Amino acid sequence: MASLRNVAAPYWAEFIGTLVLTLIGLGATTQNLVSVSSQKTEAISSSLAWGLAVTFGIWVSDHVSGGHINPAVTISRAIFSGFSAARVVGYVAAQTLGAFTGAFLVWLNFSSSLAHLKHKDPGLHPATGAFITSNNVWFGFVNEITASFLFVLAVFAITDNTSNAKSIAPLAIGLSFSAVSFGLSSPLGLAINPARDFGPRFFAALAYGFDVFVDNKFYFWVPLAAPVGGGLLGAFVYEWLVKRDAEYHQHTLEDGDN
Secondary structure: OHHHHHHHHHHHHHHHHHHHHHHHHHHHHHHHHHOOOOOOOHHHHHHHHHHHHHHHHHHHHHHHHOOOOOHHHHHHHHHHOOOOHHHHHHHHHHHHHHHHHHHHHHHHHHHHHHHOOOOOOOOOOHHHHHOOOOOOHHHHHHHHHHHHHHHHHHHHHHOOOOOOOHHHHHHHHHHHHHHHHHHHOOOOOOOOOHHHHHHHHHHHHHHHOHHHHOHHHHHHHHHHHHHHHHHHHHHHHHHHHHHHHHHHHHHHHHOOOO
16 A cells, blocks of 8 residues: 555656646736736736745655646656656646646636626636636747746746756746746646646536537647747756756866866
């Protein structure tokens, strides 16, 4: 039993970490959505909340599973930094289930307020905005690629053994997420995390209809594919360009060369 628990622990950690991430992040998004007044500060509060959610999720899971809480990070780790490929499917499944459960808990907390949002046919129920991201397919794809590139680049840099920020990695990664969101995202328009969109989207499909998968010309595939592509690019740039150059200069400095 103890050995089974040890084997399962990283997957549970990813599940709980991603649940925490989505519960806090989607909760903030939902509060903005159901707020009586529209505030100009919504984008700022949403970006801060998602950054803090990332920090909290990593704090919960980092010491057990590495605190990926994002399939784009897991896949990038597997390809560029030695994470076991055999664990990728399990991690991604745990992250997606955690995000789904987080969405369900947000719905439980805000179901009454969400029910008061007026639904005008045709179109998606407005409550789905609490759970999914949506954008023009082309611009959304470019946005997700760019944002995920920056975020995963920051993750690899912060968690490098030689990084000065490693001791405060959860906070630094959360701040990086907020910075990317400040620069590139509307409150509902950026995922940077396939699990964060697909898990809550599937919950929204069960609660409000499967049109969430065909909305905006089948936009649902963009937050699945683009963060992985952008994450791989960010990991490549750090591991093959920035890191190797830094290692070379470190050796040069240690040898006393100019």
